[in-house]
Amino acid sequence: MSDIGCSFISTTRFLLQIRFLRVGLLFFLLSILLLISGEAVLAQTLMDTGAAMSIGTEMDAGGAQSSTKQAPRGGAVGKLGEANAQRNAEINNAAGESAEATPAADNAADSGKPAPAQPRGDILKEGWWGPGGYISPIKLPLYILVFLIWVGCASWLNSDQERLKKESREALNFLYLMLYLVVGTIFFFVPIFWAAFPATVLICIVPVMIYVVVRNKPLAPHEKVLTGEHLFYLYAVAMNKIGVKIKVKKRQSYQTGPSIEMETIGKNIDPKILQGRLIVARNSPGYNLFREHIYDALTGNATSLMFDFTPERTVIRHLVDGVWLDLAPVPRVIEKGKGKDNLEEMLESAKLLIGANTNDRRSRQTGIFVAALGGGKKKKKYEAEFISQGTKSGEAVMIQFTASKVPFKSLNELGMRPEVQPKLLEQLNAPQGIFIVSAPPTNGLRSSMDVFTRTCDRFTRDVVNIEDAALPTEAIENIVLVQYDSSKGETPLTVLPDALFKEPHALIVRDMSALETLQLCCREVDMHRLFITTIRAKDGVEAILRFLATKIPPQQFISRLNGVINQRLIRKLCPACKEPYQPAPQLLQQLGLRPDQVKEFYRTRTPLPEPEERKRGICPNCNGIGYRGRTALFELLVMSDSVRELILSNPNPASIRQQFTKEGQTGFLYEGIHLLIKGETTVEEFSRVMKM
Ligand SMILES: [Zn+2]
Structure with a gap:
């Protein structure tokens, strides 16, 4: 009982909190009054206004018996009178006062006898609920029940x-209230109770069901409600409360x-x-919090997750x-x-895992572990690398994820403009040289x-791919794979002579910046x-100079070099929440x-003043970051x-860059402006990438 009491108190509190719900409460009290005694009062009022009307026969002291024999007739309020009469008759039926009662409405048309009007004052004197026993012990509790269902x-x-954080909250609440008030009122006056009442129940339940279907759609399984599993759980909880033990298939906490x-x-x-580690980790107190953090990071599109533990606080960062x-x-x-504290647990x-x-x-x-997100066919596995290291103020932890899937398949997917693609293919398919x-x-x-390996001509020529066994790539049809093992101290040079023995037309050697390897390759170009x-460098010119830094004779390398491509990743604006604006003339000039x-550039959504911003909510597409996904800017330089x-x-980077520009070899600037015009990124993001 105390539970019911508690929920009643909280329900009442809730009602008072929301202004428009007070209106609902008022309405409910009015309808109860009407139901108890109001029909008499209403009938009286109607009698006062409609002079020739003969309704409200039940106000006779005779009560039930006379009500079945005398009924209201048509006229200005005839319909309502009929409804009232029938309702009264039904109430009486339900009260069991007259077993032979026939619906008054049926008699209404036949009966020609006007009923004697009762003086007004007498009606209310009979008792506060009115004369005739209008309280139906079945219908009144049912209406109260339906009201409580609606409140719940x-x-x-x-x-x-x-x-x-639904933006639609207030509108939906209001709609739900109005449905109950307006449609509920209409149903309240429908004379056939057993049609009106179920319809009122449906008004309460159907909108909620529709809401649940729509709300469940984008959510993770554990957040869904009213699913089979969820209902069974609720049922089990309810049964356990009243002392019936229902066996729920016990789920482990993990x-x-x-x-x-x-x-x-x-x-x-x-x-x-490995199995032992998993069991120990699962039974440790911090395991579920660990799962939650990994889940949040992966569903938030983070590729790395960092914890910085200090004596006062822990800073959590996502790399998105x-x-x-x-x-x-x-x-x-x-x-x-x-x-x-919880995060240390x-x-x-994580360390146990x-x-x-x-x-x-x-x-x-x-160490490494695997995180499997989702279930069934949608399950996606991420390999995660864990690194922890003591710092001056505590400890730092970094967890890096790699999806087990190749993210891009084509040059278009990489974001390369169609105009650049043939120039790149010319380089990838050149008869000889270094790219x-x-x-x-x-x-x-x-x-x-x-993607380049996949795109290059591997059908009319022999291509060999030399790779480190520690960093394997996806096998590609028509490309001969030759592996060396860096963990055993091997380098590409270990396997190059063998690979060259196969007389290939093209070789992919990702790491050849060692002097000896480079010299061998230069000889083989001939x-x-x-x-x-490949090489790490912030632009094309730096890439060239890095090879020269191996002390290879410049003439030997440069004369065989065909070209270089460099790329930088730039974040793309979230298409769901980006907003256009007029760029300043000075900016365009720059x-x-x-x-x-x-005509316009685009930028991330401008925050609104606080209450409106909260109402608008966080953009679900980008989690409020404003950017979603990245594309590449390419700089293709042909020697x-x-x-x-x-x-x-004169191997001076600035003058080399100048020379490329003079020859019309467009770089990042041109590509970036292209993206700005297309509205795919912001000026701020572009300048961040240019400063790299
Ligand atoms: Zn967005």
Whole structure:
């Protein structure tokens, strides 16, 4: 009982909190009054106004019996009179006062006898509820029940929308209230109770069902409501409360919460040890918090997750599209009787999972694990690399994810403009020479190189791909794979002679910046072979100079170099929430654009003043970041004789860049302006990428 009392109090509190619900309460009280005694009062009022009307025969002291014999007739209020009469008759029926009663409405048409009107004062004297026993012990509780159902649904609807930060909250609440008030009122006056009442129940339930279907759609399984599993759970909880024990298939704690599972992995480690680590981690107190953080990071499109533990607080960061985003710092709160706070317990669970020492918070510890997101066919696995390291003020932890899928398949998907593609293919399919593919660190060099390997001509010529067994790439049809093992101290040079023995037309050697390797490759170029290689560099010119830094004779290398491509990743504006604006003329001038060339640029959504911003909610497409996904800016530089001469005579980066520009070889600036005009990125993001 106390539970019902509690929920009644909280329901009442809820009602008073929301202004328009007070109106609902008022309405309900009015309808109750009407139901109890109001019909008499209403009838009286109607009698006063409609002089010739003969309704309200039940106001006779005779009560039930006379009501079945005498009924109201037509006229200005005839319909309503009929309805009232029937309702009264039904109430009486239900009260069991007259077993033989026939519906008054049926008699209404036949009966010609006007009923004697009762003087007004007498009616209310009979008792506060009116004469004739109008309270139906069945119908009144049913209406109260339906009202409570409505309050319960409205309360849940409101709090659920609040929790999910739905922008539609107030509008939906209002709609739900109006449905109950307006349609409910109409149904209240429908004479056939057993049709009107179920319809009123439907008004309360159907909108909520529709809401649930729409709300469940985008949510993770554990957040869905009214699913089979959820209903069974609610049923079991309810039954347990009244003392009936229902066996719920017991879910382990690591199976609750977000839909994510951890797996232990490790090279050359006994599967039993791996299984043991998993069991120990699952039983540690911080395990579910660890799962939640990994889940949040992966569903928030983060590729890395960082925890910075200090004595006062822990800072959590997500790396999304190459930019670190700080989450709200978590103050260090240690519960009574514990030596660690929740996040430290979480760190301990992570360390147990990878088999690291939980007590060591100083030295560098690394390990790997797998996070499997989602379930069934939608399950996606991410390999995660864990690194922890003591810092001056505590400990820092970094978790980096790699999806087990190649993200890009074509040059278009990489974001390369169609105009640039044939020039690149010319380089990738050249009969001989050296072509460099480069990018600054963490700018997608590996993925792009994978796409280039796939795109180059591998059908009319023999292509060999030399790769490190520690960093395997996806097998590609018609490309001969030759592996070396860097963990055994091998280098590309270990396997190059064998690979060359196969007389290939083209070789992909990702790492050939060692002097000896480079010299061998230069010699092989003269045997009509093409080498495609990669290097980390912030632009094309720097890539060339990095090779020269190996002390290879410049003439030997430069004369065989065909060209270089460099790429930088730039974040794309979220299409769901970006907004257009008129760029200032000075800005256009700086970018070398005429005002008539550009109608508008785009930027991330401007925040509104606080209450409106909260009402608008966070953009679900980008989690409020404003950017979603990245594309590449490419700088393709093709060597010319004049550039070669310049590099050999004066290897100064600025003048080399100047020479390329003079020859019309457009770089990042041109590509970036192109993206700005297309509205795919912002000026701020572009300048961030240019400063790299
Ligand atoms: Zn957005």
